[in-house]
Amino acid sequence: MAELAPILVALVVGLPVVGALLAATARTARQADVLASAVAVVTAVAALVLAATALTRGGSPPLAGRWYLIDGAGGVFLAVSAAVGLASVLLSPSYLRTAGRSWLSATASHRWYYVALFAFWASLLAVPIAGNLAVAWLIVEATTATSALLVAFTGRRDALEAGWKYLVLTTLGLSIALLGIVVLAIGQANLHVHGVHALDWRLLHADAGSLPHGLALIAFVLVLAGLATKVGWAPVHNWLPDAHSEAPAPVSAMLSAALLPNVLLVAWRVRDALQPAVGARAASAVFVGFGLASILVAIPFLWQSLPWKRLLAYSSLEHMGVIALGVGFGSPLAIAGVVLHVAGHALAKALGFYASSPLLRIDDSLTRRAPDGIARESPPTAAAMGVSLLVLAGLPPSPLFVSELLILLGGVSAGYAAISAIAVVALALGFLGLLHALVEGVVGEPGSGRARARRRGEGVIAGLTGGVIAASIGLAAAGLALPGSVLVATLMRGLG
Amino acid sequence: MNAALVTVILGLGLAVTVVRRRSAAIALVAAQSLVLSGGAFTLAAGRSSQFLVASIVLATKAVVLPALLAALGRRTPEPRLVAAARGPLVRLAIAGAVALMVSAAMPRLGLSSAHTEHVSVALVLVGIAIVATRRPALHQLIGLIVAENGLSLLAVSVPGGLSWVIELGALLDLVLVVTVAAAFVQRIHTELGTGDTELLRGLRG
Numbered sequence: 001m002a003e004l005a006p007i008l009v010a011l012v013v014g015l016p017v018v019g020a021l022l023a024a025t026a027r028t029a030r031q032a033d034v035l036a037s038a039v040a041v042v043t044a045v046a047a048l049v050l051a052a053t054a055l056t057r058g059g060s061p062p063l064a065g066r067w068y069l070i071d072g073a074g075g076v077f078l079a080v081s082a083a084v085g086l087a088s089v090l091l092s093p094s095y096l097r098t099a100g101r102s103w104l105s106a107t108a109s110h111r112w113y114y115v116a117l118f119a120f121w122a123s124l125l126a127v128p129i130a131g132n133l134a135v136a137w138l139i140v141e142a143t144t145a146t147s148a149l150l151v152a153f154t155g156r157r158d159a160l161e162a163g164w165k166y167l168v169l170t171t172l173g174l175s176i177a178l179l180g181i182v183v184l185a186i187g188q189a190n191l192h193v194h195g196v197h198a199l200d201w202r203l204l205h206a207d208a209g210s211l212p213h214g215l216a217l218i219a220f221v222l223v224l225a226g227l228a229t230k231v232g233w234a235p236v237h238n239w240l241p242d243a244h245s246e247a248p249a250p251v252s253a254m255l256s257a258a259l260l261p262n263v264l265l266v267a268w269r270v271r272d273a274l275q276p277a278v279g280a281r282a283a284s285a286v287f288v289g290f291g292l293a294s295i296l297v298a299i300p301f302l303w304q305s306l307p308w309k310r311l312l313a314y315s316s317l318e319h320m321g322v323i324a325l326g327v328g329f330g331s332p333l334a335i336a337g338v339v340l341h342v343a344g345h346a347l348a349k350a351l352g353f354y355a356s357s358p359l360l361r362i363d364d365s366l367t368r369r370a371p372d373g374i375a376r377e378s379p380p381t382a383a384a385m386g387v388s389l390l391v392l393a394g395l396p397p398s399p400l401f402v403s404e405l406l407i408l409l410g411g412v413s414a415g416y417a418a419i420s421a422i423a424v425v426a427l428a429l430g431f432l433g434l435l436h437a438l439v440e441g442v443v444g445e446p447g448s449g450r451a452r453a454r455r456r457g458e459g460v461i462a463g464l465t466g467g468v469i470a471a472s473i474g475l476a477a478a479g480l481a482l483p484g485s486v487l488v489a490t491l492m493r494g495l496g
Numbered sequence: 497m498n499a500a501l502v503t504v505i506l507g508l509g510l511a512v513t514v515v516r517r518r519s520a521a522i523a524l525v526a527a528q529s530l531v532l533s534g535g536a537f538t539l540a541a542g543r544s545s546q547f548l549v550a551s552i553v554l555a556t557k558a559v560v561l562p563a564l565l566a567a568l569g570r571r572t573p574e575p576r577l578v579a580a581a582r583g584p585l586v587r588l589a590i591a592g593a594v595a596l597m598v599s600a601a602m603p604r605l606g607l608s609s610a611h612t613e614h615v616s617v618a619l620v621l622v623g624i625a626i627v628a629t630r631r632p633a634l635h636q637l638i639g640l641i642v643a644e645n646g647l648s649l650l651a652v653s654v655p656g657g658l659s660w661v662i663e664l665g666a667l668l669d670l671v672l673v674v675t676v677a678a679a680f681v682q683r684i685h686t687e688l689g690t691g692d693t694e695l696l697r698g699l700r701g
Contacts, residue, residue, distance in 0.1 A: 103683060138665040145672040152680065157687055161696035164680050168636055171673055172624055175643045178666070179620055182650045182658065186606040189655040194546075196659035215606055 001053045005063045005070070008050040009129060012078075015043040016085075016122035023114030033093040036114045040089035047082030047125055051075040058486050069131035069201055072490045076339050077128035077265050080346045081258040085121040087350060087464075088250035092117065094460065095248050095357055103155035113153060117251070120146040124254065127262040133199040133223075133273070134181055136266045137174065140230060143259060144170045150251040151243045162242035169239045173229020180222030184274075187211045187219065204273040205495040216277030223270050224286050230263045233290040233324060234297035237317050241301075244313035244353075245367075252309060253353040256316045257346035264320060268327050272494035280330070287328030288419055294321030295426045302433030305370035308359055308385070311437055312352045315392050318430055319345045319400075325423060326407040334410025335491050336482035337403040344391065344399030344475050351468045352388030355381055358461050370437075373446030380462040382442045387465050389442070391472050393434040394427065399475035406483065497535040497653060499611050505531055505649060506595065506615045509622045509642050513591040513629070514584045516577055521638045522565045528645055529558030536652045546657030553663045554648055561641060561674055568678045569634060572685035578632045578692045587629050594621045605650075612653045619646025633681045633691040637674065644670055 019039035026032035054063050054075030062071035070078070092113070102109035123143045130136040144167060152163030181199065188198040191210055197203060208216065225236075232240035244252050271283045298318035302311065319341070326338035358381045359374065360366055375382035394401040404427060411420035482488055508528035515521050533554035540547035580587065595618035605613045623643025627636045644666075651658040651666075681691055688695050 141669040194656040196661040
């Protein structure tokens, strides 16, 4: 199967582009829906086959070509992006039927929604397989342009504000990251390594030992600080709650479950590549700092009565912090936890955002205020919200319980006992905050006299909830087998 | 690159922080981009093809982006000048302080010219300062381009030149971002009747 990798890579990046072109030429909204769904299924199959090929190579070297590199981490992130992207495309017709106003006219908005969605998905699928730092940066920057349009899709004033803020802040952040990349290019040029391949992940890793420590450290800090804006790490997370809460539900799911972790993977690769020059402790300290700050900033918001999607956005901030801690700790247990956390978070967060579509059909004022007593009015929607919150909170047997346990134990084993202790307390407070939201918003008394009525989309969300429950239990069980596995051993080998 | 040209590029960036009229800011950023591409052409003579490609990319940027911004300015007329949060002298003082701070505190990045290193990083920060201190969406967009010009100055100064793949990719990304941002500016103008982003402050908490 490995010999098919170049073809699969071309398909994974090319098929969504075909999807965008087909959607642009669709004559009716129905035709756009059908074409988009068909292309999405084929794209996801190609991406999942490629991810499975990378993940089943055992201890063999990663799949690599002139422009791509797919190791175990890339395989996991690619699979997550494929699954979330597929679900988002398949749920888009339902969103678009009830979306109300948009930036463009009804038919045009349908077409251009899919064009932007497929362009966004193409870049998301390309990030984890990019074999070069500069190419990864170019793709991440492209995600900004395509997804900013989607964030502001409704054309409402709040959506425009969220989209503009996202576009400007993340572009500025990525400019800082590019500054760091150019500094690295100067370092490589001074070692007589020129051209775009001077920034290949493996070449950077190989040359890092020869780079001057000070220059490598400056580049590392600039690249990480810039990428932090896009990951949404505190204190440069201002765009995140607004963009996630204003975007259409299928797009919010892709932003939270796929975009943020994929950019974090780029940051992780930068650490792997530059660690020989920067030093393990300094490299870890940056991740641990961003991770702890993100968790601590997020926790107070998880206790507030926030609109549903805004609550999920702050939960994303918390979970990106947890993943950063895991990468920073860098021990085998922590890395096992990171892989599991990325997959578990994607499942639960995507379900939570998808549940917002039927939720807002119950009462569209819930875009601006916290939900109340949803279980009385729509049990399937309440079940989806409850499962999402419980998995995100880390209630056993949630895979996030296992992953957080692995990350924290990994922190202790790596000598970060104090940081791990602070994180335990913060995560416990976050757990209670989400339980509070569950009690108040889902199972409490409804605040107004809304009538119980069967609503469009409840069957779909009930099916998705069942799927997420089964997948979560499976992931948690698989997570217990991760420590000591070949996958973790290859991840610990990094880019070497 | 010639030190005088590099200083002119910085001066044009600082001037952008002062002017109030969008047309003046567009003219300044266009001039800055042209001087930058001219400087890159002087580096290209007798050197690798990477420098020539970089110069062509910069020249394209110097023509395409200001043209796009000028067209956008015409399509989104402001009923009156948007009052800045801070006066022109304060803005210039902030930008100048940023530039001086960079010169004093920044470690060497490995180029032969410390002046180019300082100006490049200062321009990135001046661009960020423009975005932070200016209210009109179009001015914020110009701030992004000033920051991008700082990066381009550093990129063309890399010994041997930065790969044409990166130069071209960065240009395409920038054009894509500016096009999307232009669509936003137009939509914001339609929604609010002005490009004043201060009026877009509904989201909190």
